[in-house]
Amino acid sequence: MKFWGWLPVGIITSVYFIALSGLLSEINSNELDLSLNHHYLIKIIKFSLIQAVLSTLLSVGLAIPVARALHRQQFTGKPFLLMICGLSLVLPVIVAILGIVSVHGNTGWISHLLALVKIKANYLYGLAGILIAHVFFNLPLASRIFLLGLNTIPASSWRLAGHLGMNSMQIFRFLEWPLLRTQLPQVAGLIFLLCFTSFAIVLVFGGGLKYSTLEVAIYQSIRFEFDIPRAVLLAFIQIAICASVFIMLTRRSSDFSLQNLSELTVVRIDGKAPKSRIFDTFILIIFMLWIILPIMAIAGGAFNLPAWSVVNSDGFIKAIKGSLLISLSSAAVASLIVTSLCYFYKFIGQNSSATGLLDLLVQLILIFPPFVLATGLFIILKGNMSITGPVIVIIVNVLAILPFMMRILLPAVLFTRRYDQLSVSLGIINLNRFSQIDWQIIRKSFALAVGVGMALSIGDFSVIALFGSQDFQTLPLYLYRLMGAYRMEEAGVIAVIICLLSLSAFFISQQIIGRNSA
Amino acid sequence: MLKLDSVKFNYETQDFEFDFDLAGGRCMAVMGESGSGKSTLLNLIAGFLTPRSGAIYYGNQRIDQLAPHQRPLTILFQEHNLFNHLNVYQNIGLGIRPSLKLNESEKQSIHDALNKVNLAGTENRLPESLSGGQRQRVAIARCLVRSRPILLLDEPFGGLNEELKSDIKVLLNQLKKELNLAMLWVTHDPDDVEGIVDEAMRLEHGKIITLINKCVGETLTAPATNLKDNPRNQPK
The missing domain is CATH 1.10.8 (Helicase, Ruva Protein; domain 3)
Incomplete structure (x- = not known):
């Protein structure tokens, strides 16, 4: 047990260690250019911070009225709206970008609409585009978390509020705000981190010196200038900022999960006032359009029949092969690692500082720029690019999906604790224990974890941007290239294929692994 | 016969010591405050804890070095x-x-x-x-x-109502006689074991402070009264 637990810990640690030693060797041989333009550096840090802060403020600020409206209004389309909300959370970033371009772009739906009244709309690129995309992803996320929080207010409080005749403002002040305030630091911190390290969105809508974040600058210094010292310097700045936000967050930990969305059992009286009704309806319509239009645009891509000819192209064949290779191998490797990690976690469960370190190791990838990690690995591994490239993409992918898979699998593994004494007393040990007891208990969560891991890998667009070539590419990279070439109809078809592939990976894994044996 | 021969154990600052024996076909009640060592005693016999010194025998066979599932006993837990x-x-x-x-x-x-x-x-x-x-x-x-010849029971009536309790007690009593079981029954409520118990012990701070041992064939009718003289033994 101990050995099997230490093995994945050793593997993960050595990946980081190898990457770091690779980076340091480059820095030693290549005098760090301290004359590195200060203006450049400060500009990038400033823009990274500004866009992240603005995205966070907008997402969180808008999520409060949206969550309130969702909580106090009952309407027929509500389950559908919540479902769409959940859909936007799992949409691959590059796919969502395509949807947003179709709606907000220079030739998008909104500019067509505005053209009718002779207004020329050209707002998507630069800071505005980045904010639109970040809010597209994070407004539903924040709304869902807040809604879950509001659902925990007990029915007795609502009865009391009605009894005392509190108005909407007073209810917000005395019931809702005290609860939302406890969630606020976590939610804001999470969204800040996601936006601060955001890559694809900034790459597409920003770019150039003016609208570049640290993550994109790291990518550009490696890809176009192969300036490793600069990339490392930028990476350390990013890690330092993320780590400090991360530490602030863990200090004020109040755990929330995105599951168990329960229905409100009491109807809130304040939702019935005409003023609230009008306000909530307005908010919810805007919110729904905000999310549903890009999703409709993506789905609409499927109906562009001539564009389906793209599936015959050489590029598509290579891309789908690459995507399958990356996602299947990443999910396979990650599921082995995550299972042994979870059992190791259960094994050392009594020691909270050890489990804390394990958490940190698994979550490190969330603040560690993947490009820097990949580059460090590349410096050491070198070799034939056609082999090294995919290997590094798989390694980074495995690390990237581990925290998500672990979150799903760990509770199930820890649940098996309750049978420890009984199993030992009956002599159900080793393989019998795993096949008769544990596997039966964890298989559903395991299947879900594998499905999520595969779906995430299929939609991933990060280090592949660095290692992709004519011969080695994945569907998201292919989509990005088609968009860059303004072949939007074909890009639309690829987006639909990515979504279908993610969905089927998700369902097939549940069918094969997770189905009930009984 | 189950025999604990000066079995010693310590956990943090608490020392535990157990020394008693229990014949087949007999039921021993184990009582005491929480933290007095009732669970520790069961865990030592079951093999979830290892004694610091002393020995546990079943008949002439020493069992304290066997793995939990190899010991001649079976356990009825409170839950799970x-x-x-x-x-x-x-x-x-x-x-x-x-x-x-x-x-x-x-x-x-x-x-x-x-x-x-x-x-x-x-x-x-x-x-x-x-x-x-x-x-x-x-x-x-x-x-x-x-x-298995030894049955360990750890508060087996948790969450059951009176009627169910007496049903199960009848069943256990029958088994005790038919299979000649040595039963060690941890409980906080003397009423739980009334009518089935032959012997009883009270633990305090890890030590046996009272041991009531009636002759074979004579059933201890009311351990409750025998053990209630200590006011702290009142069921909570």
Whole structure:
């Protein structure tokens, strides 16, 4: 047990260690250019911070009225709206970008609409585009978390509020705000981190010196200038900022999960006032359009029949092969690692500082720029690019999906604790224990974890941007290239294929692994 | 006969010491405040804890170095006696063979055991579809098929009402006599063991402070009165 637990810990640690030693060797041989333009550096840090802060403020600020409206209004389309909300959370970033371009772009739906009244709309690129995309992803996320929080207010409080005749403002002040305030630091911190390290969105809508974040600058210094010292310097700045936000967050930990969305059992009286009704309806319509239009645009891509000819192209064949290779191998490797990690976690469960370190190791990838990690690995591994490239993409992918898979699998593994004494007393040990007891208990969560891991890998667009070539590419990279070439109809078809592939990976894994044996 | 020979153990600052024996066909009640060492005693005998010194015997065989499942005993826990994802038949079968590969006579013994606890026909049901009392009876059926000479009970009546308690007690009493079981029964409520108990001990700070040992054949009718002289022993 101990050995099997230490093995994945050793593997993960050595990946980081190898990457770091690779980076340091480059820095030693290549005098760090301290004359590195200060203006450049400060500009990038400033823009990274500004866009992240603005995205966070907008997402969180808008999520409060949206969550309130969702909580106090009952309407027929509500389950559908919540479902769409959940859909936007799992949409691959590059796919969502395509949807947003179709709606907000220079030739998008909104500019067509505005053209009718002779207004020329050209707002998507630069800071505005980045904010639109970040809010597209994070407004539903924040709304869902807040809604879950509001659902925990007990029915007795609502009865009391009605009894005392509190108005909407007073209810917000005395019931809702005290609860939302406890969630606020976590939610804001999470969204800040996601936006601060955001890559694809900034790459597409920003770019150039003016609208570049640290993550994109790291990518550009490696890809176009192969300036490793600069990339490392930028990476350390990013890690330092993320780590400090991360530490602030863990200090004020109040755990929330995105599951168990329960229905409100009491109807809130304040939702019935005409003023609230009008306000909530307005908010919810805007919110729904905000999310549903890009999703409709993506789905609409499927109906562009001539564009389906793209599936015959050489590029598509290579891309789908690459995507399958990356996602299947990443999910396979990650599921082995995550299972042994979870059992190791259960094994050392009594020691909270050890489990804390394990958490940190698994979550490190969330603040560690993947490009820097990949580059460090590349410096050491070198070799034939056609082999090294995919290997590094798989390694980074495995690390990237581990925290998500672990979150799903760990509770199930820890649940098996309750049978420890009984199993030992009956002599159900080793393989019998795993096949008769544990596997039966964890298989559903395991299947879900594998499905999520595969779906995430299929939609991933990060280090592949660095290692992709004519011969080695994945569907998201292919989509990005088609968009860059303004072949939007074909890009639309690829987006639909990515979504279908993610969905089927998700369902097939549940069918094969997770189905009930009984 | 189960025999604990100056079994010593320590946990943090608390020292534990147990020295007693228990014959087959006899039931010993173990009482005491929480933290007095009741669970520690069971865990030492069951093999979940290892004594610092001393020895545990069953007859002439020393058992304290055996793995928990190799010891001549079976345990009825307060809860989580059954695996929720396995049906009644499988739950009992695991007590015979952890691989669940059973021969015909072993399969028959499962049905016999279920008959004995009045749960014939429930083979394919999952524990969640049974009542709390039925679940405990399934666990007792598993104790039956294991046919080990020592039965350890750890507050087996947690969450059961009076009527169910007496049903199960009748069953246990019957088994005690038929199988000549040595039963060690941890409980905080003397009423739980009334009518079945032959001997009783009271623990305080890890030591046996009272040991009531009636002659064989003479059943201890009211351990409650015998143990209640200590005011702290009142059921909570």
